[in-house]
Amino acid sequence: MRYILMMHAPRATGDYQINSWSPEDFQAHIAFMRQFNRDLVESGEFVGAQGLAAPGEAKLVRAGKGGVPITDGPFAESKEFLAGYWIIEVDSPERAYEIAAKASVAPGPGGVPLYMPIEVRQVMSAPMPADT
Amino acid sequence: MTRDDTADSTSSTIGHLLRDLAPQVLGALTRRHGDFADAEDAVQDALIAAAAQWPNDGIPDNPRGWLYQVATRRLTDHLRSEIARRRREDVVAAESSGDDATTTVDAELDAEQDDTLILLFMCCHPALTPASAISLTLRAVGGLTTAEIANAFLVPEATMAQRISRAKGSIKTSEVAFRLPNEEERAERLSAVLHILYLIFSEGYASSVGPDLQRTDLANEAIRLTRTVHHLLPNVGEVTGLLALMLLTDARRSARTGPNGELIPLDEQDRSLWDQQLIADGGALVSRALSTGSIGPYQLQAAVAALHDEAARVEDTDWPQIFALYGLLERMSDNPMVTLNRAIAAAMVHGPAVGLEYLQPLDADARMSGHYRLDAVRGHLYEMAGDPERAVAHYRAAAERTTSIPERNYLTTKAARLAAEQRKVSAPTASVDMPNA
Numbered sequence: 001m002r003y004i005l006m007m008h009a010p011r012a013t014g015d016y017q018i019n020s021w022s023p024e025d026f027q028a029h030i031a032f033m034r035q036f037n038r039d040l041v042e043s044g045e046f047v048g049a050q051g052l053a054a055p056g057e058a059k060l061v062r063a064g065k066g067g068v069p070i071t072d073g074p075f076a077e078s079k080e081f082l083a084g085y086w087i088i089e090v091d092s093p094e095r096a097y098e099i100a101a102k103a104s105v106a107p108g109p110g111g112v113p114l115y116m117p118i119e120v121r122q123v124m125s126a127p128m129p130a131d132t
Numbered sequence: 133m134t135r136d137d138t139a140d141s142t143s144s145t146i147g148h149l150l151r152d153l154a155p156q157v158l159g160a161l162t163r164r165h166g167d168f169a170d171a172e173d174a175v176q177d178a179l180i181a182a183a184a185q186w187p188n189d190g191i192p193d194n195p196r197g198w199l200y201q202v203a204t205r206r207l208t209d210h211l212r213s214e215i216a217r218r219r220r221e222d223v224v225a226a227e228s229s230g231d232d233a234t235t236t237v238d239a240e241l242d243a244e245q246d247d248t249l250i251l252l253f254m255c256c257h258p259a260l261t262p263a264s265a266i267s268l269t270l271r272a273v274g275g276l277t278t279a280e281i282a283n284a285f286l287v288p289e290a291t292m293a294q295r296i297s298r299a300k301g302s303i304k305t306s307e308v309a310f311r312l313p314n315e316e317e318r319a320e321r322l323s324a325v326l327h328i329l330y331l332i333f334s335e336g337y338a339s340s341v342g343p344d345l346q347r348t349d350l351a352n353e354a355i356r357l358t359r360t361v362h363h364l365l366p367n368v369g370e371v372t373g374l375l376a377l378m379l380l381t382d383a384r385r386s387a388r389t390g391p392n393g394e395l396i397p398l399d400e401q402d403r404s405l406w407d408q409q410l411i412a413d414g415g416a417l418v419s420r421a422l423s424t425g426s427i428g429p430y431q432l433q434a435a436v437a438a439l440h441d442e443a444a445r446v447e448d449t450d451w452p453q454i455f456a457l458y459g460l461l462e463r464m465s466d467n468p469m470v471t472l473n474r475a476i477a478a479a480m481v482h483g484p485a486v487g488l489e490y491l492q493p494l495d496a497d498a499r500m501s502g503h504y505r506l507d508a509v510r511g512h513l514y515e516m517a518g519d520p521e522r523a524v525a526h527y528r529a530a531a532e533r534t535t536s537i538p539e540r541n542y543l544t545t546k547a548a549r550l551a552a553e554q555r556k557v558s559a560p561t562a563s564v565d566m567p568n569a
Binding site: 019020 | 220393528529532533534537541544545547548549552553557
């Protein structure tokens with residue numbers, strides 16, 4: 001079964017205030033994330049992952065008259081934003097939670113775990129051949 | 133050598149062979165059957181068949197003839213089914229001679245000149261978007277499979293297949309003839325080809341998608357294709373210049389990234405990791421290109437790269453010369469990135485204040501204002517000028533704006549390091565001002 005793990009970063013505090021981290025703490029965080037991805041590839045559970053650019057230019061788009069795009073935003077006041085996501089292929093929801101918990105403790109300043117909230121949602125699939 | 137090593141080296145030999153033969157077979161087939169799009173599909177099928185069969189059955193005695201035969205058969209099958217589908221019989225006659233005796237195949241393949249150039253001109257036709265031209269070039273001239281190209285650009289194979297098929301559709305609609313462009317348009321068309329090769333190289337060198345900074349497969353492929361063009365047009369200065377630029381840039385490949393994939397800028401690289409052979413080859417090419425008379429942007433960029441590569445230590449870099457070369461380049465092409473690089477060189481020669489002045493016009497340039505590179509360079513120059521506060525602000529702004537993960541990490545680290553140093557310096561006074569918590 002497939003899951004998406006979404007990493008939300010609180011916005012008001014500015015991306016976990018990453019700008020105030022020491023360079024060593026920041027490097028440790030990057031090294032942790034790379035190792036996390038490598039482990040997922042090695043366990044055969046990695047499907048994909050993307051980091052999203054900063055939300056400074058993010059827009060909400062709706063179609064106007066004649067399908068012309070009407071943009072709204074960026075929304076500086078939103079409380080949190082999607083920083084990135086992973087898609088994993090696992091045998092059970094428990095395994096997905098386990099992986100999410102690992103991402104959650106990525107290190108922050110002084111190597112202290114961040115305990116980031118990771119939203120875990122199952123990805124829908126085509127019906128199984130037996131069902132159709 | 134273990135069994136697996138042998139198998140690996142065989143399959144890599146086959147891979148190289150197929151890539152070399154692909155444009156020759158495609159050229160011959162297109163000449164014979166007239167339809168580039170269909171011929172290209174047939175050759176792709178033949179390449180996939182070869183990649184599946186040769187590792188087990190061994191490489192045939194005449195691999196090129198084998199590919200041509202299989203591709204011809206595929207093309208004939210395809211045309212027959214098309215005809216059946218359309219119930220049009222008039223085309224049959226034209227195509228019924230598809231399966232010829234093997235003896236004529238070689239004669240046919242050898243009869244014509246190298247078609248690689250014609251194919252390149254076709255695939256890099258200005259009617260195509262760069263993304264389409266890149267994909268089509270890699271497949272039709274580079275001999276890569278759709279799956280390999282999709283993999284290199286991190287898109288699903290079906291998406292890449294569609295992109296290639298649309299590109300071929302545009303060529304068909306534009307009625308691009310299978311021949312070399314005529315005298316008047318040749319220079320312009322060649323520069324389109326070089327631009328596409330340059331983009332393939334850049335994509336390999338500084339990936340625009342994904343978490344990794346470089347994808348060496350694309351850089352290698354661009355170098356291989358450019359070598360081919362250089363081999364066919366040894367006296368065109370810009371071709372030589374582009375090849376030199378690629379080699380001189382590629383020479384620094386292993387010094388560009390750290391253990392965690394982090395970006396290491398030129399002035400912090402371990403120069404002992406630079407590939408001296410590539411530097412020597414590239415340097416020789418630059419000298420040759422510059423002596424041909426007509427100077428172009430690739431030659432000038434290669435000359436700059438050579439000056440960096442030939443400096444044993446950062447402080448040995450010949451900045452005045454680099455500054456002069458960027459000045460020439462700026463006069464030749466209206467490219468804000470050149471102005472940006474010239475500002476850095478100006479700062480190295482005349483000090484950061486002068487460099488910052490050179491940056492000013494870029495604020496009014498829509499292509500550049502708000503671009504992360506402008507902030508990144510300003511950060512660098514303010515850092516040089518001993519203004520860490522402004523430097524940190526610009527580095528952070530650049531980190532916010534870049535869409536490249538390694539660049540963002542690099543810029544964030546840069547800002548963090550400077551800010552930490554600043555805190556250290558100002559700590560004693562700051563503590564005096566602190567309210568009693």
